[in-house]
Amino acid sequence: MRHTLSIIxxxxxxxxxRIVGLFSARGFNIETISVGSTLDPHWSRVTIVTRGEDRTIxxxxxxxxxxxxxxxxxxxxxxxxxxxxxxxxTVAACAGAERQEVLSLVSVFRAKVVxxxxxxxxxxxxxxxxxxxxxxxxxxxxxxxxxTRTGHIAINRLAAQIAPVEELEDELISQL
Amino acid sequence: xxxxxLIEKAGKQPEPSPPLAQHPTGAQILxxxxxxxxxxxxxxxxxxxxxHIYDELWRAxxxxxxxxxxxxxxxxxxxxxxxxxxxxxxxVLVTSGPGATNAVTGIANAYMDSTPIVVITGQVPRHLIxxxxxxxxxxxxxxxxxxxxxxxxxxxHDLGAVVREAFHLARTGRPGxxxxxxxxxxxxxxxxxxxxxxxxxxxxxxRQKPQQQVVAKAVTTILNSRRPILYVGGGIVNSGAGESLRxxxxxxQLPVAPTLMGLGGFESGHPLCLGMLGMHGTYAANMxxxxxxxxxxxxxxxxxxxxxxxxxxxxQASIIHVDIDPANIGKNVAxxxxxxxxxxxxxxxFLSFTKQVSPxxxxxxxxxxxxxxxxIRAWQRSQPLRFSGSQSQIKPxxxxxxxxxxxKGEAIITTDVGQHQxxxxxxxxxxxxxxxxxxxxxxxxxxxxxxAVGAQLAYPGxxxxxVVGDGGFQMTNQELAxxxxxxxxxxxxxxxxxxxxxxxxxxEMFYDRTYSEVDxxxxxxxxxxxxxYGAAGFRATHPDELHDVLKAALDxxxxxxxxxxxxKEENVFPIVPAGAxxxxxxxxxxxx
Numbered sequence: 144m145r146h147t148l149s150i151i152x153x154x155x156x157x158x159x160x161r162i163v164g165l166f167s168a169r170g171f172n173i174e175t176i177s178v179g180s181t182l183d184p185h186w187s188r189v190t191i192v193t194r195g196e197d198r199t200i201x202x203x204x205x206x207x208x209x210x211x212x213x214x215x216x217x218x219x220x221x222x223x224x225x226x227x228x229x230x231x232x233t234v235a236a237c238a239g240a241e242r243q244e245v246l247s248l249v250s251v252f253r254a255k256v257v258x259x260x261x262x263x264x265x266x267x268x269x270x271x272x273x274x275x276x277x278x279x280x281x282x283x284x285x286x287x288x289x290x291t292r293t294g295h296i297a298i299n300r301l302a303a304q305i306a307p308v309e310e311l312e313d314e315l316i317s318q319l
Numbered sequence: 320x321x322x323x324x325l326i327e328k329a330g331k332q333p334e335p336s337p338p339l340a341q342h343p344t345g346a347q348i349l350x351x352x353x354x355x356x357x358x359x360x361x362x363x364x365x366x367x368x369x370x371h372i373y374d375e376l377w378r379a380x381x382x383x384x385x386x387x388x389x390x391x392x393x394x395x396x397x398x399x400x401x402x403x404x405x406x407x408x409x410x411v412l413v414t415s416g417p418g419a420t421n422a423v424t425g426i427a428n429a430y431m432d433s434t435p436i437v438v439i440t441g442q443v444p445r446h447l448i449x450x451x452x453x454x455x456x457x458x459x460x461x462x463x464x465x466x467x468x469x470x471x472x473x474x475x476h477d478l479g480a481v482v483r484e485a486f487h488l489a490r491t492g493r494p495g496x497x498x499x500x501x502x503x504x505x506x507x508x509x510x511x512x513x514x515x516x517x518x519x520x521x522x523x524x525x526r527q528k529p530q531q532q533v534v535a536k537a538v539t540t541i542l543n544s545r546r547p548i549l550y551v552g553g554g555i556v557n558s559g560a561g562e563s564l565r566x567x568x569x570x571x572q573l574p575v576a577p578t579l580m581g582l583g584g585f586e587s588g589h590p591l592c593l594g595m596l597g598m599h600g601t602y603a604a605n606m607x608x609x610x611x612x613x614x615x616x617x618x619x620x621x622x623x624x625x626x627x628x629x630x631x632x633x634x635q636a637s638i639i640h641v642d643i644d645p646a647n648i649g650k651n652v653a654x655x656x657x658x659x660x661x662x663x664x665x666x667x668x669f670l671s672f673t674k675q676v677s678p679x680x681x682x683x684x685x686x687x688x689x690x691x692x693x694x695i696r697a698w699q700r701s702q703p704l705r706f707s708g709s710q711s712q713i714k715p716x717x718x719x720x721x722x723x724x725x726x727k728g729e730a731i732i733t734t735d736v737g738q739h740q741x742x743x744x745x746x747x748x749x750x751x752x753x754x755x756x757x758x759x760x761x762x763x764x765x766x767x768x769x770x771a772v773g774a775q776l777a778y779p780g781x782x783x784x785x786v787v788g789d790g791g792f793q794m795t796n797q798e799l800a801x802x803x804x805x806x807x808x809x810x811x812x813x814x815x816x817x818x819x820x821x822x823x824x825x826x827e828m829f830y831d832r833t834y835s836e837v838d839x840x841x842x843x844x845x846x847x848x849x850x851x852y853g854a855a856g857f858r859a860t861h862p863d864e865l866h867d868v869l870k871a872a873l874d875x876x877x878x879x880x881x882x883x884x885x886x887k888e889e890n891v892f893p894i895v896p897a898g899a900x901x902x903x904x905x906x907x908x909x910x911x
Contacts, residue, residue: 156471157459157463157471160460160463161463164463164464168464198649198653201649202646202649202650205645205646205648205649206646208645208646209644209645209646210468211467211468211484211488212468
């Protein structure tokens with residue numbers, strides 16, 4: 144099963160590799176990983192998406208918690224959370240019908256054009272994994288020449304049960 | 320509670336230290352910080368990257384004694400022997416590059432056997448890190464998977480706090496090795512240091528008392544069980560829970576099966592003790608586990624050498640798992656009830672709850688388990704540990720029995736890994752914690768001799784004996800020089816069969832007697848080798864001389880090597896083949 148782990152670790156050299164080592168030692172592939180500082184710059188949040196049996200993941204969580212510089216480990220998969228990732232996609236699209244198609248997809252997916260040349264367009268898309276995947280799939284026939292993705296970041300939902308705007312967007316997209 | 324007392328001790332170091340310069344060097348800070356932790360012995364080997372430290376160490380030699388080893392692996396095993404014998408943190412100092420890589424086997428060994436050590440490694444100067452400089456390796460990277468924590472110290476003013484935390488991490492919770500890697504220029508740089516340097520450790524677990532309702536549930540489960548067994552391991556030794564374990568087991572008349580690491584945690588000769596369980600455990604211990612309805616696992620990690628095939632391990636049993644490391648719980652088996660806590664604290668709670676149980680309930684529980692004990696006693700009678708004697712050849716098991724008698728069961732014994740280790744576990748009944756110092760988890764050949772040197776240093780007045788094989792002995796025998804140099808009168812008993820015995824046994828039993836690369840009969844004359852090192856050498860080749868030779872060697876005042884030429888193709892029984900379970904146990908050779 145797919146798990147998204149959110150780990151708060153001291154913002155110091157070498158700490159990330161301790162965490163990553165727990166995965167590689169078991170031959171687990173990390174699907175995505177992203178790291179950035181938290182509100183307190185002494186601490187970083189590492190978001191890791193991986194696949195594995197629930198029990199093995201629980202074991203990794205416990206071993207992560209045992210690390211001297213790890214403050215908190217959450218398997219956010221087990222609770223309401225919001226996940227996002229961003230992708231930068233270079234599409235070969237000359238002026239004309241192809242470029243128009245790209246631009247209309249950009250508009251539907253609320254993506255952005257961030258660079259453009261006579262022959263190519265770079266677009267920026269963000270959302271949950273499904274949205275970004277769908278966007279890429281729709282662009283693929285036009286001719287993608289390069290993709291870079293940030294990997295997931297995740298945050299717990301607020302306690303109040305109000306559906307956030309993005310969720311509604313996602314629903315709209317999924318209806319398309 | 321021992322660990323806490325040691326912290327207390329470390330915090331209130333009474334030794335008056337000479338006044339420090341206002342801005343001492345990194346090396347001076349390191350020495351001061353070590354003194355502050357109560358360190359009085361370091362095992363080490365100098366080299367370029369640690370020259371500044373060795374310079375200061377020489378000046379501080381009245382306060383800290385340095386023991387010069389002959390190979391860095393030996394230094395770490397000595398620190399482990401010292402730590403395992405005392406419960407204190409063992410300290411190692413080695414240089415960068417090969418100094419650090421030679422130490423890795425010992426560090427991994429300490430990690431697997433939860434031994435508190437701090438290993439200080441030199442590193443190339445900061446500006447050379449990452450340039451493939453002379454004797455540079457990424458020590459922090461290489462040791463990362465086999466330490467509790469490690470540090471690359473970037474500033475001299477961090478040293479005090481790093482040392483403080485390193486010792487704290489090494490000895491608290493589940494103990495283990497901590498590595499401090501210090502670039503050479505950091506040891507020369509000047510910084511301020513205060514002995515009152517306060518460091519807080521926000522995330523290290525403290526010894527919490529288990530919740531009362533969990534304790535109640537556990538004890539009730541035990542009282543209601545019909546076929547319970549206590550499965551106890553190294554956690555008993557590390558937390559000093561021997562007394563509590565005995566009191567609890569006696570109160571409820573529970574059978575006890577220690578692991579290899581748990582030997583001595585419960586007195587082997589005690590009527591409740593079934594002997595070691597696992598691959599080479601006793602028939603009674605393994606059958607009891609196989610048929611138990613409740614496994615009370617304390618300070619253990621369900622190692623594969625204990626469980627065999629997990630799916631059929633203790634198939635009818637509910638499991639109560641107590642361990643200080645939450646990551647051990649649920650790792651190999653899913654317990655019915657688990658307590659992440661210190662063995663001593665939890666067993667004390669168990670006992671005090673049991674004392675509140677009405678005598679009537681207690682009696683009922685004991686009576687209901689009478690048939691269980693009858694069954695266990697029958698297993699013990701039908702398949703005791705045994706071996707066939709010989710008039711012409713010395714049997715290795717007989718050597719251990721003789722050793723036990725001559726030492727009145729009181730010696731501290733260290734071992735390597737292999738057949739001799741199992742015979743020690745089977746035939747030397749240990750009576751107290753920290754009496755057996757063996758390489759359990761990693762299974763390191765060459766551990767015994769240096770570990771004995773470390774233990775002897777901790778207890779100069781006691782008889783310390785390394786029981787080793789002829790293979791393992793040759794992996795670290797250079798440490799004989801260390802033992803002789805510091806007059807640490809260890810006795811090294813070599814069970815010499817000219818084979819890598821355990822591998823040969825497996826080849827005999829599971830590979831159609833194809834003895835592939837296990838013949839090590841081309842070896843030095845161990846008596847002459849001992850004499851070459853300035854130690855005494857003894858040899859016994861016939862059963863008739865075993866007693867006298869052993870006695871003479873043990874009575875010898877200095878370092879002694881005892882070459883006992885034993886029967887070549889003896890096997891360790893019982894054996895549960897790897898990946899099998901108790902019912903597949905082979906108790907004796909065919910026809911033997």
